[in-house]
Amino acid sequence: MRANRQGIISATGHVAGISLMTGLFILALLATASLSSPLWAAETPQAEADVLVAQGVLAYDDRDYENALALFKKALTSNAKHPRALYYSGLAYLALKQPADAVTALEAAKQAQPSDPAIASQLGVAYFTAGRYDDATLLLEQAYQADPSSENLGYFVGLSRYRQKNYKQAIEAFNTTKTTDPNVQQLSRFYRGLSLGVLGLPEQASAELRQLEGTGANLPFTGQALQIQQALAAGRKPDETKRLSLQVSVGGFYSDNVAINPRNPGTTPDANTNDLLRSLNSRKTTSPGVLGSLVADYSFYRDGPFEATVNYAFLQTANLADSLNAFNIQSHLPGISGFYRGTVADLPFQIAAQYTYNYILLNDAGFMSAHSPTLTASIVPPSFTLPLVGSVGNLTSVITRWQKKEFYREPVALDTRFSSEQRDAFNTMFGFVHAFRFAQDKQILRIGYQYDDERATGGAFSYKGHRGQAGLQSALPVADMIFRYDYDIHFRDYTNTQSLFKDFSGQLSKRVDTQQTHSAQLVYPFNDHWSVTAQYQRVFNKSNVPLYDYVQNVYTGLVTWTY
Template identity: 30%
Template sequence: MVELFLTLKPAPIICLLAFGFLALAVPTASRAQGNFETAEILFTRAVLAYDEGRYAEATRELLQAHGFDPGHTDVIYYLGLSYNAQGNFDQAERYLRRGLERAPKNSDLRYQLGISLYGQKKFDNALNEFLTVYKAEPRKDNVGYYIGLCYYQKKDYETAVGYFRKNVSTQAKTRQLNQYSLGLALRALGREKEAVAELTEAVKIEPAAPIVGPTQQLLTVLQERAEDKRLRLQVALNGQYDSNAAGANDAKRSYGNLINVRADYTFYRSGPWESSVTYSALQTLNYNAHSFDLSDHLLGVNLYYKTHLAEMPANAGLQLSNDILLLGGEKLLQRPTGTFSFTVQEDSSNFTTALLRGQYKGFFHHQDYSSIDRRDAVNGLVGLVHFIRFGGGRHQVNFGYHFDREDAGGKEWSYLGHKAVAGLLLSLPWEIRAAVNAEYHTRFYGDQSAVGGDRADDEAIVLAALSKEIAPKLTLTLQHLWDRNYSTVSDFRVSRNVTSLGMTWRY
């Protein structure tokens, strides 16, 4: 065989060698072609899944395609898209950076990388990527919007406004988001009339979009501020039936009226600070039990400060008030109260309020009581309530917990309390608003020497209401109050139902 090989001329030898190499290369080329075709099939299926919103399925197909063809930049791009759509921004960043190593001038990859960095709150890094894209393609869809968002997060509102105004968007949804963000930036700059104009345009773009609800609420606030409306008035008049006007174990039924007047005046407003005074008066008239008519007068001062907590909008408030309660025309109780509240808005749909309240309850004529019956008390309360808006801000649900402790002069009136609170607000057809608020308050009073044994109360209260604005600033409301206090001491077992129909005028 060696001899045969040596006797061959050079040209045939070269041909023989080439044939051998081809014979070895053909299977490899076939496998590469097969991998490419498999990757293309998987990629096509993944794109269809992505377009239909099945992002997890698209990601699985894309990962398989990437395994067959690691250099397929379209596969890498869609991996970034899919991970971003699922909020898995760190994984999106990982693959998009790989893609940019292969195609550093690919603006689509860089744009998605900017989104993944923004999602991780790496605003400076995201801004660098978006600015690079903007320099290459200033008319690229929504790049101005994202640059504006980055500057907004950095609190450079003036620059943010410039990019929001220059943004180009072919989709109505993103145009609306850009317009809304522009309004927020103008508001942060104190240019509230301009903010009102931009937010009004945002509502017009897509009137049925989810963002319209929060936008309209913000518009109402800004319009009042733009008009420098400092005085707010509210007057309510209800006709009602009360199954237990006395609120006692021995029920006394009565028809009657409830009148409520409230006035708020903002006397100071500068930057993030705002301060106001409040006066309210409430009067019930029980025509079958006038000795249980209630009258309450409250005077208070409020201080608010707008700030941010971990880049989230926040609002701190301090309310100081004193109210005097009269029963049957005679002074019964006064309550100096101080409340500190702190609200954080996690996003456009979620916000949480923390409460800290101190209150003194001073009963008039307490000198007529024995020491065991003295009800003068100090009440302290801490609580946390979370609110969730949905349906474009048209609906809302809330839930929370309060803990309170009351230290009274008479030990039988001292207690530890736990309260669960919840609420639901719905916008119904024909512009009817439905609201349900409920609370369950458990109070442990301890030993009751007068009756022997411990006293524990479980009070459940539900207030349901339907309301409709029948004319500008005039609302018709139908509501029902259900109140049950279950107590281990029979004298404190109370049941009450109040049904009312009334009108409320607001200015």
């Protein structure tokens, strides 16, 4: 015999009363037992266990959980595999906030009746309450697919999906929650509001959380809900507390090829090329240095899903070797950005438009400038689960950028023979990047691809390129350190034959480059504001034209303050 409600437990540990049919069954069973002789009861342990379970269920329904549990235990001494005694023992343990004991009882009940959906769903609740989330997810989802209207089941399924960052599916589960428990009703509304906020729907999230104000429910999250509702009403995410962010870094570096000397010392078939290579390689190119940087971002407009920011980035490097002062870099990068966040087909997305102007100086003299409007569209696809890995989140972005570059102090200004070497150009780029997010973003794996087309004033610098990107970021188990590695490979096929500089065979040909960049970084955060960073970068540009074939290694140490 099976209780009609099958008692899905609420967040407060209570299960509503037994069904009418179950109550009639228990009364009939007790009446039968009262007419039976003691000798007959002693000779049928199953009947005695049934009577004890029936008495225990009545005590359980009166919320006398300790007395109910004592009766169930007594029934189990008569029949250790009594499925109803095990099942209700699990419910009693849950009501008494003893989830580990509930798991033991419900696992035994499931072993006795493997196909019982009520036992399976309650075991899922017990797993979840005990913190065994991966074990709970499968059972809860199976029960939800079979009957989403089961008492309180939608809440637990929604909470499980929320924990896995499946916010869209979590909202669906919270919407289907059937419960008579007011606490579960408020908890469902609270987490539904949080999910809406994460999905970029602050107005709906605020409305959902605002309903908690008039409930009078004395729940520990009520004050937090009001704070989040106020934050959403101000047009920001729940964890946003300021509009201005700053990052200031100072440190030192060592580069083994500041001047970008070519690798070949002058061993090509062409004598003029060899003379040029020897002259370049005679330059001093190794140097330690110091650097400083500033990154600032201010959100000046927020209104629901809209946000607009202004930003500025500054970088200054100074080579300590006097002969390399000409390669001291100063970069100014102001910009403005606009964002719109929402959902499409129930998937959260963000559209961002940005314009930046970059002005770079070498040794305090203008070197180049670039105007760069960029459009980015990002979407959060559904997560999925992998064996031994668990839930895997996703983030996909597509990017397009148009860029106008202008170089100053070009050689053509002094000698018209260098007209083919003019680097002023228009560059168009299209690409995408996808991030796989593991363990609540403690590990992130990135892959990406870009195509770019550069059309330069001088024919020697026009190319079509393909760029592959991969990266890994991991939170280490030691001192909250963060490790990041990025790999970038850029294939550039230049469209015109070189007019001045010959290839390794001594011929004027089309230039073909493959540039690989490795970057490894280890960050140690002292606290929320201070961190130290160690970084290594290797750039290897392999070219069929020896002038552009080089390797550079840079080692950097930084101290960073963040606001």
